[in-house]
Every structure is written in structure tokens, then in C-alpha cells.
Amino acid sequence: MSGKRVLTEPEIETVFRRLSEAMPGRTVTAKGPKDQPDPFRSVVSCILSAQSRDANTRKAVDQLFALGRTPDQILALPEDEIAAAIKPCGLYNMKTKSLKKLCAVLIEEHDRKVPQTREGLMDLPGVGRKCADIVMSFTFDADVIAVDTHVHRVCNRIGLTDAKTADQTARQIEENAPEWAMRDGHFWLIQFGKAVCVSRKPKCGTCPVNDLCLFYSATAAA
Ligand code: SF4
Numbered sequence: 001m002s003g004k005r006v007l008t009e010p011e012i013e014t015v016f017r018r019l020s021e022a023m024p025g026r027t028v029t030a031k032g033p034k035d036q037p038d039p040f041r042s043v044v045s046c047i048l049s050a051q052s053r054d055a056n057t058r059k060a061v062d063q064l065f066a067l068g069r070t071p072d073q074i075l076a077l078p079e080d081e082i083a084a085a086i087k088p089c090g091l092y093n094m095k096t097k098s099l100k101k102l103c104a105v106l107i108e109e110h111d112r113k114v115p116q117t118r119e120g121l122m123d124l125p126g127v128g129r130k131c132a133d134i135v136m137s138f139t140f141d142a143d144v145i146a147v148d149t150h151v152h153r154v155c156n157r158i159g160l161t162d163a164k165t166a167d168q169t170a171r172q173i174e175e176n177a178p179e180w181a182m183r184d185g186h187f188w189l190i191q192f193g194k195a196v197c198v199s200r201k202p203k204c205g206t207c208p209v210n211d212l213c214l215f216y217s218a219t220a221a222a
Contacts (some may be wrong), residue, residue: 005162012160013210016188018208023191025184039105039114041065041067042139044074045100046131052089061088064099071103071112098126116140121202129167143175143182144189151186157197159214183221 041061049057051135063085066072074082080098088161089095093110102125106112113122121132139144145151147170155161161172177185196203203214210216 005159005214006147006172007159007212008212009176012176013178015158015209015212016178016185017162019188019192020181020184022189022208023195026187037139039116039135040071041069042135043102043114043127043131044099044119046134047102047126048086048089049131049145050095051091056088057088059087060092066108069209071106075101075107076105095126101125102127118144133170137186145170145177145185145189146186147181147186148190151189153199154197156195157202157213157215158209159212172206 006155020092020177044064045057045061048060049115064074064082065120066082067085068077073083077128079100083092086092086095089214102123106114110120115124118129118132118136121127121135127135129156133144136142137144137146147166149157149166151173152163152166152169155169155173156163160176161169163169163172173185174182181188196207204210204213204216204219207216
């Protein structure tokens with residue numbers, strides 16, 4: 001085992017360069033799973049996506065937006081109607097309350113507009129770092145590496161970060177990634193996590209960064 005917990009700056013640069021050569025970037029996968037052109041729909045989608053599969057989240061969002069498309073319209077809906085519409089995404093009673101709070105705050109404090117900064121987004125009820133970064137990246141086209149479960153796993157296996165939680169990974173990757181990788185980094189990492197560095201049985205033998213990966217060197221030495 002190397003004993004290092006995080007790769008050096010040049011090593012991190014090399015990892016991103018190789019990932020950029022092996023994986024599609026933002027332009028190819030512009031329509032990510034949570035991509036929503038309307039900022040309000042994007043935030044709602046993110047809140048509903050907690051512990052839900054993408055297909056179930058999409059169904060819940062579609063059913064909800066068939067009932068109302070604005071904060072005022074959704075706030076006016078009875079809770080049981082919202083809960084029934086979003087049932088496919090699970091945790092629907094809790095998420096119904098979050099949606100109601102979100103709509104009220106947008107109306108009362110933000111003139112019905114979704115804030116366009118990470119900090120502003122994270123001040124909204126039910127919106128954490130991951131959700132804020134996904135909205136920033138997908139909806140506001142910001143150069144942000146949003147960290148979901150795949151990105152979190154890959155970053156910490158390779159040694160791009162040394163973090164326990166996805167939020168810590170997000171903070172560390174923002175510091176550790178080269179500037180040029182911020183725009184497409186999320187897309188390279190997520191595709192890589194789905195195709196190569198999968199949760200169970202990662203394909204280390206044919207992985208383009210296995211000579212640098214701390215997880216691989218630790219398992220090879222074990
Ligand atoms: S060597 Fe294995 S663990 Fe490391 S990045 Fe590649 S697939 Fe993932």
C-alpha cells in the first residue's frame with residue numbers, strides 16, 4: 001500500500017486527462033438524468049430524487065407538474081394530492097412537506113425565482129450541497145463538479161479526495177481538481193463510475209488509471 005490518502009497534484013491532473021480521453025463530457029451527455037431546463041422543476045426534481053431511482057423520480061415529477069407548474073400552484077394543492085402524485089419516488093409524506101416549504105419560501109423570500117448561486121440554493125428548504133450543485137451544473141450551466149454516489153465512490157477510490165461523505169468529496173474535489181476539469185469533470189466521473197469503476201467488482205484490470213489508483217494499489221498489495 002502506498003500510504004498516500006490523496007494523489008499529488010500532477011497525478012490528479014493525469015487522472016482527469018485520461019478520464020477526459022476515455023469518457024464522454026458535458027456536450028455528449030448534456031441531458032443528464034436530472035436535467036431539467038426550468039429551474040423550479042429542477043429543484044423540485046432534485047428534492048424528489050432523494051433515495052429514488054431516476055425513472056421513479058421522473059414519473060413523480062411528471063405527475064406533480066401535471067397538477068401545477070409554479071410555486072403558487074403547487075402550494076395551493078392539498079397535501080394528499082401532492083403525496084399521491086409523487087408516490088413513485090418514495091418518502092412521499094416527508095417530500096410533500098418539503099415541497100410545500102420550498103414553494104412558500106420561494107414565494108415569500110425570492111419573488112418566485114430560484115436563486116442562481118450555490119449558497120442561495122442551499123438556503124432553500126430540502127436543498128443540500130449535492131442538489132444545489134446539480135442545479136448549478138445542469139440548469140445554470142455552471143462549471144461545478146456535482147457529487148452523487150458514483151462520483152463520490154470514484155473520487156475516493158482513486159485518491160482524488162479522501163472523504164467520508166459526498167458533501168466532503170464535493171468540497172475537496174473543488175480544491176483538488178484542475179480548473180480545466182471543472183466543466184466536464186462530473187460527466188467523466190459519473191460515466192466512469194457507471195461503466196468501469198462500478199460499485200461491485202470494478203474493472204480494475206482494464207482501467208485506464210489503475211497505475212495511479214490508490215484503491216487498486218492497496219488491494220494489489222493486500
Ligand atoms: S483501478 Fe479499479 S478501483 Fe481504481 S479507478 Fe480503476 S476501476 Fe476503480
